[in-house]
Amino acid sequence: MAIVYACAGSHAPGIRAWTERAPQAQVDNLFGGYAAVREGLEAAKPEIVLLLTSEHWANFFEHVGAFCVGRGASFEGPIEPWLRVENAEVKGDPEFATRLLEHCYASGFELSFSHEMKFDHGSMVPLSFLTPDMNVRVVPIMFNTLATPRATSARCLALGRMLRPFLDAAPERIAVVATGGLSHDPGERNHGIIDTDFDARFIADMTSADPDRLSRYSDADLLKAGAGTLELLAWICLAGIMGEAKARLVAYEAVVPWATGMGIVSYDRAA
Amino acid sequence: MSTYSLNKLLRDVNRDPGIRERFFKDAAAVASGYDLTGEERHAVLERDVTTLYRMGVHGLILRPFTILHQMPEPDYLEAIRK
Numbered sequence: 001m002a003i004v005y006a007c008a009g010s011h012a013p014g015i016r017a018w019t020e021r022a023p024q025a026q027v028d029n030l031f032g033g034y035a036a037v038r039e040g041l042e043a044a045k046p047e048i049v050l051l052l053t054s055e056h057w058a059n060f061f062e063h064v065g066a067f068c069v070g071r072g073a074s075f076e077g078p079i080e081p082w083l084r085v086e087n088a089e090v091k092g093d094p095e096f097a098t099r100l101l102e103h104c105y106a107s108g109f110e111l112s113f114s115h116e117m118k119f120d121h122g123s124m125v126p127l128s129f130l131t132p133d134m135n136v137r138v139v140p141i142m143f144n145t146l147a148t149p150r151a152t153s154a155r156c157l158a159l160g161r162m163l164r165p166f167l168d169a170a171p172e173r174i175a176v177v178a179t180g181g182l183s184h185d186p187g188e189r190n191h192g193i194i195d196t197d198f199d200a201r202f203i204a205d206m207t208s209a210d211p212d213r214l215s216r217y218s219d220a221d222l223l224k225a226g227a228g229t230l231e232l233l234a235w236i237c238l239a240g241i242m243g244e245a246k247a248r249l250v251a252y253e254a255v256v257p258w259a260t261g262m263g264i265v266s267y268d269r270a271a
Numbered sequence: 272m273s274t275y276s277l278n279k280l281l282r283d284v285n286r287d288p289g290i291r292e293r294f295f296k297d298a299a300a301v302a303s304g305y306d307l308t309g310e311e312r313h314a315v316l317e318r319d320v321t322t323l324y325r326m327g328v329h330g331l332i333l334r335p336f337t338i339l340h341q342m343p344e345p346d347y348l349e350a351i352r353k
Contacts, residue, residue, distance in 0.1 A: 056331040057282045079286050082338050118286070146331065187330025189352055191344075227330065 002170045005044035006242055007037045007250075007266035008178035008206075008235045011053075011125035012186075012228075014258030016084045021257035033251030033264040034129035040266060041130055046175035048093055049131065049138045050100075050167070051123060052234035054145040054180045058120040065112030066151040067159065069104075070140040071097040077119025085128045090119060093137040096172065100139065103166040109159060117142065122231075126179040136175070143237070145180065145230035153222075154215040156233045160240020167241065178238035180231025182252075182261035188227055194254040198225040199261040202232060206265060207247045211239040228260070235265075242267055274327040276306040280315065281328060285335045320350035 019027060058079050059068070074089045097113070104111050119127075123140060131138075144150055151159075167174055182202060183195040205213040214236045222229045239247070250264040280302060283290045294301040302312055314322040318340060323333055330351075337347050 056335070057278075057329070058286060061279065061282055080335060080338075081288075146329070185330075187332075187334030187347075187351075191330070191334075191348055 002174050003167050004173045005041045005175040009264040010262040011179045012258045012260035013121040022255045026253040026255050029251050037266050038130050047172045048174050050176045051140040052178040052237050053123045054143045054231040055122045058118050064147045068112040068142040070117040071113045072115050075119045078124040079120045085124045088134045091137045097139045107162045143234050153217045153236050156237040157215045157240040160237040178234040180234050182263050183225040184228040184260040185226030186228045192259045194261045195225040196254050209246045277311045280305040281332050281336045321353045324351040
């Protein structure tokens with residue numbers, strides 16, 4: 001069993017860049033939640049973090065693919081000088097990334113790949129909580145959650161299911177981390193409005209033992225809860241990877257000063 | 272995305288430390304390297320957030336761009352909601 005740990009968590013930049021604007025109880029709950037999953041991840045001793053992540057025009061712009069695997073030897077981040085996360089060269093694993101791509105192509109999923117990916121808060125925020133020493137190799141799969149058209153929920157679930165046998169067979173100890181969401185509309189007119197009903201529904205589906213429920217979210221369903229909510233495509237992919245294993249809610253807070261429904265889930269059983 | 276070049280300029284300022292430094296020293300010179308309409312160029316040089324948003328600058332480009340300009344969030348939201 002090569003998947004030794006799995007979790008998902010939100011990455012709104014406010015959790016680092018303007019932490020103190022949020023009520024202390026919410027900060028404590030979320031920082032405590034991230035500390036708990038960090039402990040679980042460290043205890044599992046992963047050699048690689050497979051990071052299912054989204055980005056904010058750091059890489060996608062001139063070229064956009066539905067899913068893009070980072071094949072570089074390292075990833076520099078964060079690109080935002082205001083994030084209050086220390087700059088780092090996060091080590092990659094080109095050899096693992098290449099094997100993963102070969103499995104995908106042989107399975108009918110032709111993912112894009114990049115040799116020069118940069119990390120923004122979408123990757124650096126979760127890493128700053130989970131592997132703050134940046135001492136675990138990271139192989140990212142970037143999801144396009146910005147430009148239309150985007151991959152469907154069903155396709156992301158299928159992507160996860162397709163990845164599972166590769167991860168099971170890989171000799172490395174792998175932690176799978178999905179990041180993004182939940183409800184938020186960053187930089188747009190509804191910035192600061194959090195759809196807590198949507199978040200409760202999504203968390204109920206994410207923590208059920210029936211991942212197929214997640215394939216019912218249409219692009220419009222996710223967009224209605226805010227443009228950033230599309231980032232949950234990465235969580236849906238994680239649910240596809242984890243199959244029947246049930247996720248558990250670690251923490252949820254609707255944090256208005258960070259303009260985001262912030263959630264963390266983890267899997268008690270690795271895979 | 273409409274207004275591709277306009278988004279590209281602001282995205283480059285957000286993402287590239289060298290372009291960012293040059294932009295804050297001489298925005299007009301940096302802007303001249305992008306295929307902008309007169310109105311787009313004017314809105315960038317005036318940091319006219321309302322107009323930039325109406326022109327179609329993406330929120331995840333415009334908000335980071337305004338954070339670099341130390342624009343408080345309430346002011347940003349007021350500008351884009353006009």
